[in-house]
Amino acid sequence: MELRKNYFADVRKDDLHEIGQDRPRSDSPGHVTGKTSFFADRNFPGMLHLKMVRSPHHHARIRSIDTSEAEKHPGVARVLTAKDVPHNVYTILILIQVGPEDETVLADGKVRFKGEAVVAVLADTERAAQEAAAKVKVDYEVLPAVFDMEEALKPGAPLVNEYHGQNYYLYDSGECRKVRFGDVEAGFAEADHILEQSYQSSPIEHAPTETTGCVVAPAGNDRFTCYTNTQAMFFTLDNTSIILQMPGSKLHFVGGTVGGGFGGKVDVIVEPIAILGAKLTGRPVSFIYSREEEMQISSPRAAEKVVIKDGVMKDGRIVARKVTGYTDAGAYSRHSPYGAQKGAGHYPGPYTIPNVWIDTYCVYTNRTPSSAMRGFGVTIGDFALEVQMDKLARLIGMDPLEFRFINAYRDGDMKAHRQPTEGAALIECMQEASRAADWPVAEKYMAMSSYAKGA
């Protein structure tokens, strides 16, 4: 299928001759010969293996932890608990001033999701680490848990995360991110039809073929080399520096080769504790998620709920859109306050609507913390918006593609979050889609342009 490639021809004068050409990838020869070095391909003499004791409960108070039997297990070099971690309570977005710190490296007094890290065991072999981990005794007092965002927002719901004090992220705009543009109620009053629908998604696991992990080697001079498959090298380095209270100059991160990430490897989740283990034992440490940990513990795409109310005219113009979005952060923030905020900016979609009202909530529940995944904050929203667009078109008896031409944003249009539209190419893409899919639209739509109003 040949597609035109000059959507931006009117505004871009650059020579785009590389687009559409085949070019060999620089890393492929290593991949096909098995020579590419993934982090787990590093092996060091005397390397310890780290296994995590994890919470079997969704929400519980920790009454006591007894590691004495585990410490005596043959092959065990060290057992780590919360008190060993210099700065145990952290949050990754603190680097861009998005607080509060709300997550523990190792649980301290409480667990807030099933699978939360409680005690780290370091031993000569994986097997010894596993056996010793099974000997750690944790006495839990199980607490009521909440798994549903709307339940979590009700008064009297169990409090998930004390560092927030309520089950939602408190933005500077209040309990949610808000976008207000025009007068949405006036828009609804003028509309010929109103359609309100709600859309929901479940968490989605990235399931990379290579599980999350790192291998750490002490360099012998108080520095530590960390081979990691993080997708966020400097984020991880800086957060590790905060958590371990070590200057960044002591940390040498080696990475860039990721066996599938898709956003699932941007949390700072294995490196700090593995480096701490290497520091306290003076030995290399390997911490690699099992497949089960990858599926159960690593953060998924957030579950979302999106409620969209649209006012539409018989002639196809959307005159008002009201959206309430909920992002399930799980027990801790990680990247979710940012994801929910992105949704707020995104919900009008690539359409120009004169009256817009948006609230997006980042909600805490006792589920596995969610985080980044391919377009998080907008992907589920786009699913909801485009299904809604089809439903609206059907409601007024209009062709769904022509309906989108009528509402498509064009250069110069003001978006609801007060950014003027620039470099739009939606109309040109839809014209090409109409041709390629043999889905004809009226000639006036084929004559439209993103650059000039009219038609």
Added chain:
Amino acid sequence: MAKVPVQFTLNGSETAEFIDSGSTLLHALRDKIGDTSPKGGCHQGTCGACSVIIDGELRLSCLTLAENCNGTAITTTSGLSEGGVLHPLQRAFLDAFASQCGFCTPGMIMAAKVLLDHTPNPSRDEVVQALSGNICRCTGYEPIIQAVLLAARANSQNAA
């Protein structure tokens, strides 16, 4: 733990090592012998990343005891290219963009090699069937299927 000796041919070279009894072949190859081309994606026989060829048969090295491999001939992806010349499957994976993150690639190439060794001109369905034990989370499989068909065509042209 008691060590046991293992001895086999690895990519044409006589190889011997002492390992912990009960170790998997994946562990022996990667952590003892130093051939890291087989990958561990699950350690439970579900992803195929650890695939190797033992006496001509496709095997999951994570589910194979190393001590049961005494006297066998083992091939891994790191042993396929000869004198710096890529094996036709390696060439085809490059040309067809069949490798993205690369983690599944060595296992995929092993599965494809066993197929082509037995069935030099496979149908698309036979390729799909042969790769069905190998998970790739990046490519969506189509480029991999195309790469195997491409390698088969290249082989038959060379033979003709």
